[in-house]
Amino acid sequence: MRALITAVYLFLYAPIALVVLFSFNAGRNASEFTGFSVEWYGKALANPFLITALQNSLIIALVSATLAAVFGTMAALGLERLGSRARAVFDGLLAAAIVVPGVVIGIATLVALVAVFGAINPAIAAIWPGERPPQLGLGYGSIIAAHGLFTMALVTMIVKARIATLGRDIVEASADLYATPLTTFRDIVLPQILPSVLAGFLLAFTFSFDDFIVAFFVAGSKTTLPIYVFASIRRGVTPEVNAIATMVLVASLLLILIARLLMREKTRKSPAGE
Amino acid sequence: MPLTMTTKRRLVTAALLAPASAWLFVFLVLPFIAMVVFSVGERGPAGGYQAAFTFAQYANLPARSAAYWNTLMLAPAGAFLCLLVAYPTAYYLAVKASPRHRLLLVSLVVVPFWTSLLVRTYAWMYILGSRGIPNLLDMIGIADVRLLNTPGAVLLGIVYGYLPLMIMPIYVSLEKLDRRLLEASADLGAKPLSTFFSVTLPLSLPGVMTGVALVTILLLGEYLIPQLLGGGKVFFIGNALVDLFLQSRNWPFGSAIAVTLVAIVVVVLMVAMRIAWRISGTRQVDLV
The missing domain is CATH 1.20.5 (Single alpha-helices involved in coiled-coils or other helix-helix interfaces)
Structure with a gap:
């Protein structure tokens, strides 16, 4: 054994x-x-394409994870106040966002956005007074939207699980002591769910930072770090690719360790267990 | 007019759910509808999409039967191999490991899952590639061994990539197991092996079921592992989709395949849930 x-x-x-x-x-x-x-690290970091890809990935991960954390937490709080039928519909959609394969999410987003842009761009051009009308296209926005779909559902699940372990009595006690709902939220609920929200944010960030397949479809001309790594691998295995891969590994390793520490903190503080 | 308590409460609920609902609608429901619409359309002269109402794309699905075949064979096979490695590991972690080290050992299993699958798969490309194991074998006189770009390499990559996801639910179900049941079984004269088969294994089946379902469903949409370790010879539905959307630009046909992929996922999910209900109540999976 x-x-x-x-x-x-x-x-x-x-x-x-x-x-x-x-x-x-x-x-x-x-x-x-x-x-x-450490020569290859120097080579990798001096590569402007890699740096651009890294910047793109960081921006996309930061924005999509922030939106996912905020909207996901709001949804988790709102779901609790919903009737059982409406909640079932919402839960079903969240489950779909998690279960539908990334490759399908990428395709569906691509197809829908291209159709929408195809309709909107001529309309903008028709009413645009200047010479060069702006063109909507794939890029940061589409990647953030597609990543945010999965990660928002993920955050909602995590925070929802945390809210389920909170005793209702403490919230009621707070109300009995004449705290306004807002005060109760700020002083009672928020501190208790915050570690889960942060952990959700970090997981969302990690997912977005590591995702290849969704971005591959909706990135347009933008390059994210995984797309860059994928392209390099296809060109051939070199020590430089190893250096880049190591840096990607270390980055996601750090993020996941912090997320796990936060989740553990949460379980230790609540005597009710998980 | 002051707002009544219930109206105010409803407004707050609506405000809390509005962004998430909008996101789900615009980036999940609408795209899915668009994909279905594309799948009954025709391919434009320069690729892309032309409006139509035809089931020609669906009639053409057998053209990609190899991708379906590979996916529907290798995804369950991969999940099963994963299970063979995962069960003893989860059993050790939950039952045998000393409580002092358990948390660390469990963390060490989970952490790789959240690091880049691309990089982890790439590592095996490196090991199985001509300069890896075949090169070492060559040195000891076994020449011309090809490991990369075979179904075996893809299966290995699958087990490697999804092992953590299989271990976790099984570990959770084994950890929740009431130790007194095992003692009772031993007290009643059952041998360890018979205790395992009549008590431990049946009680851990929900975890096994969750793990197999999760891994199978994720594998159905897999692209990277067959791409990097199968090298275009062992391709999945995901690889056919990338080809149709990004290389040969046949969007309506690609959409039809994507719709069937979702249908397959839904069927697998429903079968899994049906079995899970029969085994016992549903259990939450700890993904993190």
Whole structure:
């Protein structure tokens, strides 16, 4: 049993370790470790295409995760106040947003936006007084919208689960003591759900930052970091790709560790358990 | 006129749900309708879409039967292989591991799932590629071994990528197991193996079911693993979709395939839920 478990952990981590190791390889040869060097990190970071892709990914992840955290939390709070039938419809849509494969979300968003832009752009051109009418197109907006769909549903689920563990009595006690609903929310509810909201935000950020397939469809001419990495892999396995991959790994590793710490904090504080 | 309490309450509820509802409607419901509309359309002369009402795209689905075949064979097979590795691991974590190390060990299983699947799959491209294991085998005299771009490589990538997602629900169901049941079984003279098969395994079935359903559903839409480790030889529905939308630009046909993919996911989900209900009450999965 022990041996099996060791093998499983080796299986999970050895491939990652190998990529990290070879990112520090001095030579170009991918199968032979010839010496330690950070040369490839320098090369990668001096690459303007990579930096642009990284910036794009950060902006998209930050905006979509923020919107997802705010709207998702609002939805989780609102759902609780809804009648059972309306809640079932909403829950169904949230489940659909999570279960429908990313590749389909990407396609559906692409098809719908192209149809909408096809109708709107000529209309704008017709009424535009100036020479060059603005053209709506794929880019930041479409990626943020498509990522936000999944991550908003994710945040709603996480925060909803947290709200379900809160005792109603404490909220009622607060109301009995003449706190306004807003005060009760600010002083009682918000502090208790905040760790879940933050964890949801970080997971949303991580998802958006790592997502390839959804962005691949709706990115238009924009390049995100995973799209850049994918294109580099197709050009060939080089130590530079290993360096980029290592940086991507470290970034998402940090984010997920913080998210997990926040979620643990939450479970430790509530005696009711999960 | 002052607002009554109920009106005010309703307004607040509506305001809380408005952004999420709008988002779900504009970026989930509408796109899905658009996709269905495209799927009964025709391909334009320069690719793209031309309005029509025809089921020609659906009639043409057998042209991509290889993608359906690969997906419908390899996704369940991959999920099953995942289960074979995941169950003993989850069992160890929930039952055998010392409580002191349990949290750390569980974290170490979950964390890879939230790191880039692209990078993790790429790592195997590296290992299975000509300069990886085949190169090492060559050194000891076994020449010309091809591992990359085979169904085996895709299955390996699947197990690697989705193992954490399979372990977690099984771990959760095993951890909730009442230890007294195991003791009672032993007290009544059952051997450990028979306790496992008549107590532990049946009680962990909901977790097994959740894990298999989750992994199978995600695998049905998989693109990266077959793309990187199957190299165009072992392709899934996802790969056919990328080809139709981004390379050969046959959007109506691609939309028809996407609609069938959603239908397959829904069927798998419904079967899974039906079985889950039969086994016991539904259980929440801890994805994080």
